[in-house]
Amino acid sequence: MAREGILIVVSGFSGAGKGTIMKELTGRHEQYALSVSATTREARPGEKEGKDYFFKSREDFERMIEEGALIEYARYVGNYYGTPKAYVEEMLLSGKDVILEIEIQGARKIREQFPNAVLLFVTTKDAQVLRERLKKRGTESREVIQKRLLRAVQESEGIEEYDYLVVNDELNACVAEIHSIIESEHRKIRYNMELVNRVREELRSFSKGE
Amino acid sequence: MAREGILIVVSGFSGAGKGTIMKELTGRHEQYALSVSATTREARPGEKEGKDYFFKSREDFERMIEEGALIEYARYVGNYYGTPKAYVEEMLLSGKDVILEIEIQGARKIREQFPNAVLLFVTTKDAQVLRERLKKRGTESREVIQKRLLRAVQESEGIEEYDYLVVNDELNACVAEIHSIIESEHRKIRYNMELVNRVREELRSFSKGE
Numbered sequence: 277m278a279r280e281g282i283l284i285v286v287s288g289f290s291g292a293g294k295g296t297i298m299k300e301l302t303g304r305h306e307q308y309a310l311s312v313s314a315t316t317r318e319a320r321p322g323e324k325e326g327k328d329y330f331f332k333s334r335e336d337f338e339r340m341i342e343e344g345a346l347i348e349y350a351r352y353v354g355n356y357y358g359t360p361k362a363y364v365e366e367m368l369l370s371g372k373d374v375i376l377e378i379e380i381q382g383a384r385k386i387r388e389q390f391p392n393a394v395l396l397f398v399t400t401k402d403a404q405v406l407r408e409r410l411k412k413r414g415t416e417s418r419e420v421i422q423k424r425l426l427r428a429v430q431e432s433e434g435i436e437e438y439d440y441l442v443v444n445d446e447l448n449a450c451v452a453e454i455h456s457i458i459e460s461e462h463r464k465i466r467y468n469m470e471l472v473n474r475v476r477e478e479l480r481s482f483s484k485g486e
Numbered sequence: 487m488a489r490e491g492i493l494i495v496v497s498g499f500s501g502a503g504k505g506t507i508m509k510e511l512t513g514r515h516e517q518y519a520l521s522v523s524a525t526t527r528e529a530r531p532g533e534k535e536g537k538d539y540f541f542k543s544r545e546d547f548e549r550m551i552e553e554g555a556l557i558e559y560a561r562y563v564g565n566y567y568g569t570p571k572a573y574v575e576e577m578l579l580s581g582k583d584v585i586l587e588i589e590i591q592g593a594r595k596i597r598e599q600f601p602n603a604v605l606l607f608v609t610t611k612d613a614q615v616l617r618e619r620l621k622k623r624g625t626e627s628r629e630v631i632q633k634r635l636l637r638a639v640q641e642s643e644g645i646e647e648y649d650y651l652v653v654n655d656e657l658n659a660c661v662a663e664i665h666s667i668i669e670s671e672h673r674k675i676r677y678n679m680e681l682v683n684r685v686r687e688e689l690r691s692f693s694k695g696e
Contacts, residue, residue: 475613
């Protein structure tokens with residue numbers, strides 16, 4: 277019997293390494309699946325339908341919103357991005373632990389609809405590291421980098437609503453830690469009632485001398 | 487800085503191996519401390535005050551009850567047994583993860599007073615193993631063994647109130663799993679607000695160009 281999948285939300289500071297962590301996590305363990313978003317933006321060369329995104333017309337996307345087919349969505353630079361509910365539910369039922377990389381507003385929507393979702397926030401051990409990584413990313417001006425740092429401050433406003441804080445100091449250790457958190461979540465009583473009830477029934481019948 | 491300790495309640499079926507598990511856990515990791523109970527029963531040869539029990543007169547014990555100095559207590563074969571609050575709080579503050587081996591009624595009292603306590607229930611993978619272990623323990627009659635099995639059924643009644651189910655199939659794996667659960671609990675946001683607030687402040691000052 278396949279165990280029930282867990283929905284995992286990963287948020288964190290820009291520059292904290294969320295992308296790399298998730299690539300490692302899904303690469304090391306087959307139990308994880310990344311959620312595929314729906315979007316109205318055009319596919320870029322090499323992007324594949326159903327793998328990188330579900331590409332939708334504006335009309336289709338807005339119908340999905342109306343029908344409640346998206347767990348959460350947002351508009352960004354004139355395009356819609358959202359998480360299709362059906363895909364997530366299908367993966368969870370098949371026993372996959374589904375990872376969503378979204379921000380606090382989306383995380384709140386997830387929590388409303390999936391109360392057992394696990395919310396992780398990824399940080400570096402200090403802000404110095406974040407600043408260095410943002411600087412290295414490109415040739416952005418001092419002003420752009422300061423804007424991004426301010427954005428990171430805003431990202432941290434809802435942090436108390438998350439379940440776990442993961443510090444990405446050393447990548448391998450960080451990935452192992454997230455995996456360990458998820459494995460512990462699978463030990464929660466609610467996911468193990470089948471075993472509990474079986475042992476209970478066996479004990480009951482033994483105690484009657486059967 | 488010492489991290490804050492976590493209060494761990496361990497319950498489980500008779501014969502599931504709780505005693506052995508806790509001996510291994512505390513032997514392998516210094517971070518754990520077993521709670522020491524107070525009792526009115528007389529010390530047996532070799533038992534040490536403050537290590538095996540805090541030995542109390544009936545008068546002293548009843549005063550502790552009145553003063554709310556016990557997190558939980560019970561009477562058993564004419565003697566009192568209870569968990570002194572001061573000792574547990576002292577160990578938690580010193581950064582130890584404190585383990586209490588108690589049953590469901592006690593576990594409920596713990597939860598009321600320590601909402602962040604972690605409640606673990608230990609089981610074997612089936613009832614057959616429990617029955618065999620109970621049989622091996624002594625020369626008890628069939629009837630006594632059946633009574634104990636019935637007691638195990640009763641012990642499982644409150645299982646839904648626990649946080650985690652731990653299956654003691656292979657001792658080493660089971661001990662590692664419990665340790666992993668507790669380490670994951672330490673990653674909960676509430677235990678890491680000091681780091682969060684520090685990074686937040688640093689980001690804020692960087693974003694101002696400081």
